[in-house]
Amino acid sequence: MTSTDTEKQQLTAVPSPPPPAEFSYSGQYAVNPLAEVSFRKMCGQIPKVLHRIARLSWQTDRRAVRLLIGCQALTGLSAAVLLTATARAMKPILGTDAVAERLRDxxxxxLLVAVAAALARAAGATATYAERRITPRLTTETDTALVEAVCRVEAAAYSEPGFADRQEAAEMGVLRTxxxxTDAQRLMSALIRMITAGGVLSVLNPxxxxxxxxxxxxxxxxxxxAARVDYEIHYANVSDRNVRGMMRWWSTTPKYGDEVRANGMTDYLLFWYRSLSERCDRRTLAAAPRTLRIALLSSLAGGVFLVLTWAVLAWLAVTGRIGIAIAATAVLAxxxxxTSLSQVVVNGAAVFHTSxxxxxxxAFLxxxxxxxxxxxKRAVTGPxxxxxxxxxxxxxPGKKTPAVAGVSLTLRRGQILAIVGTNGSGKSTLTRLLTGINLPxxxxxxxxxxxxxxxxxxxVWRHTGLVPQIFAQWPLRVxxxxxxxxxxxxxxxxxxEAVDAVGMREAVEELPDRLDTLLARExxxxxxxSGGQWQRLACSRALYRRPSLLILDEPTSQMDPRGEHGIFxxxxxxxxxRITVVVTHRLENTRIADHIVVMEHGRITEQGRYEDLVHAGGTFAELLELSQDR
Ligand SMILES: Nc1ncnc2c1ncn2[C@@H]1O[C@H](COP(=O)(O)OP(=O)(O)OP(=O)(O)O)[C@@H](O)[C@H]1O
Incomplete structure (x- = not known):
């Protein structure tokens, strides 16, 4: 083999990507609630969850709940009338008189049977209408409650292990709403029909x-x-589903499209996405034999008793222990x-699943x-x-060393403070502490x-304006x-005014609808x-607030020199x-500061004015020299 061949081979032989890391929803909060629960206890959840659904529905739309209850009562009544009227109609129909006479009797x-059947249908349709009045609002309430809960937690919770997985598990609860x-309403009406039919049947033959x-x-x-098995699979898949959801967004959002394409990431990302899906599928498929066994055994046992039921009915009729008319009604009952028992079972299992x-x-809420x-309850009032x-x-949480390790500092109105230091030295964390996003x-x-x-x-946040390092590009109008x-x-x-302050007037005026232009190309x-224009807009947002504390964390990293100069x-x-805090790696920009602090490993190691630090021979002077050594 020639050296050119080897080179060619090296160029074409792309190593296959490693499989995605396996995360598991584990830790102190990840306790599968079904792991130790008995069957009786599992069934015991159904009334509790019915009560909860009723309470939530009541809070959402009382009129619709009243309508639902009315429909349920009507369902029970019409089922009872239907069966008793059928029994009454059977007698003359199966009698020995002339056909015309039998029909007249x-x-x-x-007629009563027809009216009862019509009433039952009408009650079913109205119940569906009532349920549709409740469900959308209930879903919105639950969904909003979840989003609000996540937005309102202390920021420190986001760093807690398993927080995102628990949120993913909670999302399923929103979907189930x-x-x-519907499931609860169907369960209740099936239960009512079943009790009515059971009552009639026990009168006919106990x-x-x-x-x-x-x-x-x-x-x-x-x-x-089977619902328990489904839940176990869902539980085992929580983490992979969570990661897959994130991968899906990062891979498909046009925001990162350039990075994905130009770095040849597409195949890798698709491989990972597919691998995560297949991992979930494998767990689902591994449980399939268990589900099959459960279905087969329950059908077999049920079938045996059903055959027995029909055999008993036939034996009662053949031996003359019950009349033919009664037997016919018993068949109907x-x-x-x-039918209603099967619905009770299906919807009961669904309600259990929902629970x-x-x-x-x-638990997440x-x-x-x-x-x-x-x-x-104390309040900060300006200035x-x-x-x-x-x-x-x-x-x-989960870190071995503190990000900020004993910092004392006083900032006064009118002062500009610059924070500099190497990556990971604790600058952004310090700004989080200054604004009270995290408490020390x-x-x-x-x-x-x-x-x-x-x-x-x-x-506090009424008085702050923050331009973070990584800022959101909101899909909203300018x-x-x-x-x-x-x-x-x-x-x-x-x-x-705020747009002018960051030199964006020309760019905004060129947009099709100026301030009304929607900034979402999707x-x-x-x-x-452009990246720099987005950053200018993030700065204008902070300036518009006219805050008492203005924090700019690398505010000009994507800007051209004119833009950067204008902002400073x-x-x-x-x-x-106001009090102004600027975090930057461009040390030249710290000239505007009244005071500069240099951070290393979470501590302030140097501080002073620009001219003092340049000649102090410390980290600041070293970093400045390196930035100029090109
Ligand atoms: N949300 C977080 N959860 C866990 N650890 C974090 C979090 N944010 C930062 N850290 C850790 O805290 C330390 C300080 O991070 P910080 O972002 O404050 O540094 P920085 O000085 O702003 O760095 P850079 O110059 O790279 O922006 C780092 O070790 C980092 O890994």
């Missing part, structure tokens, strides 16, 4: 009822056991019982409520004259003397991208901005009214 009962009222129950009970047990997912959802800020950090320490584990942060641990965070979080005015004057009529000029011009 049976006519009143037959779309079917839970021996039939237990036999029929035995015929359907195995199917009930089978359905609940058995059929009604069987499991609702349980996950409720409870956990989120526990993690909601409980910092006290903010002083922010102090006193020996502040913060360690992220030790030490305290005070605003005008008030400890942030005792202050309602909403009153105007909302500027005013989001604080729609202070109804006229556009202040919006244009959507019809949407437009897209603006920061200087408005600095008198």
């Amino acid at each position: 049976a006519l009143p009962a037959l 779309q079917v839970m009222v 021996a039939m009822l237990p036999l029929l129950l035995l015929a359907v009970l195995p199917a009930g047990i089978g359905a609940v056991l 058995v059929q009604t019982m069987l 499991l997912y609702l349980g996950d959802m409720q 409870d956990a989120a409520a526990e993690r909601a800020p409980k910092r006290g 903010v004259d002083e922010i102090r950090l006193d020996e502040v320490v913060y360690q992220y 584990d030790k030490g305290k942060v005070t605003w005008n003397g008030a400890d942030l641990a005792e202050v309602d965070p909403a009153t 105007r909302e991208n500027v005013t989001l979080g604080q729609p202070r005015t109804v006229d556009d004057g202040p919006v244009w 959507l019809f009529g949407g437009a897209e901005l 000029e603006r920061i200087k011009a408005i600095a008198g009214d």
